Amino acid sequence: QKEVEQNSGPLSVPEGAIASLNCTYSDRGSQSFFWYRQYSGKSPELIMFIYSNGDKEDGRFTAQLNKASQYVSLLIRDSQPSDSATYLCAVNPPNTGNQFYFGTGTSLTVIP
Amino acid sequence: NAGVTQTPKFQVLKTGQSMTLQCAQDMNHNSMYWYRQDPGMGLRLIYYSASEGTTDKGEVPNGYNVSRLNKREFSLRLESAAPSQTSVYFCASSRGPDTQYFGPGTRLTVL
Numbered sequence: 303q304k305e306v307e308q309n310s311g312p313l314s315v316p317e318g319a320i321a322s323l324n325c326t327y328s329d330r331g332s333q334s335f336f337w338y339r340q341y342s343g344k345s346p347e348l349i350m351f352i353y354s355n356g357d358k359e360d361g362r363f364t365a366q367l368n369k370a371s372q373y374v375s376l377l378i379r380d381s382q383p384s385d386s387a388t389y390l391c392a393v394n395p396p397n398t399g400n401q402f403y404f405g406t407g408t409s410l411t412v413i414p
Numbered sequence: 415n416a417g418v419t420q421t422p423k424f425q426v427l428k429t430g431q432s433m434t435l436q437c438a439q440d441m442n443h444n445s446m447y448w449y450r451q452d453p454g455m456g457l458r459l460i461y462y463s464a465s466e467g468t469t470d471k472g473e474v475p476n477g478y479n480v481s482r483l484n485k486r487e488f489s490l491r492l493e494s495a496a497p498s499q500t501s502v503y504f505c506a507s508s509r510g511p512d513t514q515y516f517g518p519g520t521r522l523t524v525l
Contacts, residue, residue, distance in 0.1 A: 310454070334511060334512065336513070336514075344518075344519075345504055345516035345517060345518055345519050346457070346504070346514075346516050347516070348513050348514070348515075351512070351513060390456065390457065392457075392514075394511045399462075399464050399470065399511070400445045400447075400462060400464045400508065400510060400511045401459060401462060401470075401472060402447075402459065402511075402514065403459075403473075404449075404456045404457040404458075405456055406454060406455060406456035407456055
């Protein structure tokens with residue numbers, strides 16, 4: 303079983319809609335969760351991190367964490383064509399020092 | 415600040431050749447990482463260095479060696495390149511087990 307699983311997509315949403323991206327992780331003791339955005343041909347850049355159960359909002363982005371279900375999601379409200387990218391979920395499992403495990407990413411296309 | 419820089423940006427090697435990928439960061443971060451990214455496989459950790467003077471294997475270390483030259487620099491060496499090492503290589507740095515900052519990547523092709 304992979305440490306971090308994401309649906310590869312592609313996910314297509316119309317402009318202005320809510321895009322929902324999901325990620326599950328295998329190590330129940332994981333404490334730190336990150337969402338990165340990667341445009342084609344570019345390097346990943348951080349969108350949000352979340353450490354506690356519940357929701358964390360930053361502008362149009364909301365990260366949701368449910369440790370009991372081992373599930374973390376990213377909601378993008380009022381999706382824009384510029385949000386079209388691959389979104390990577392990353393987890394820092396316990397007892398791994400500074401190791402991070404990344405999902406394979408979900409490709410999002412926002413249709414104008 | 416330049417952030418994380420990598421050289422070269424592109425490289426083509428023949429099977430069996432060796433090369434070193436260079437990475438430097440100017441954010442005074444303790445931890446540095448080398449990843450490879452292949453289609454459908456996501457980012458996979460090759461090696462990381464939690465602090466100056468230490469290095470540890472990641473998920474896919476075979477065929478690679480690393481050197482943490484000082485706090486700023488972390489290099490990745492391919493001693494005898496193989497076609498399976500064709501990939502995009504990213505270096506990253508962080509203060510600790512938190513936000514990572516990525517370099518622009520090196521596109522390596524091994525023929």
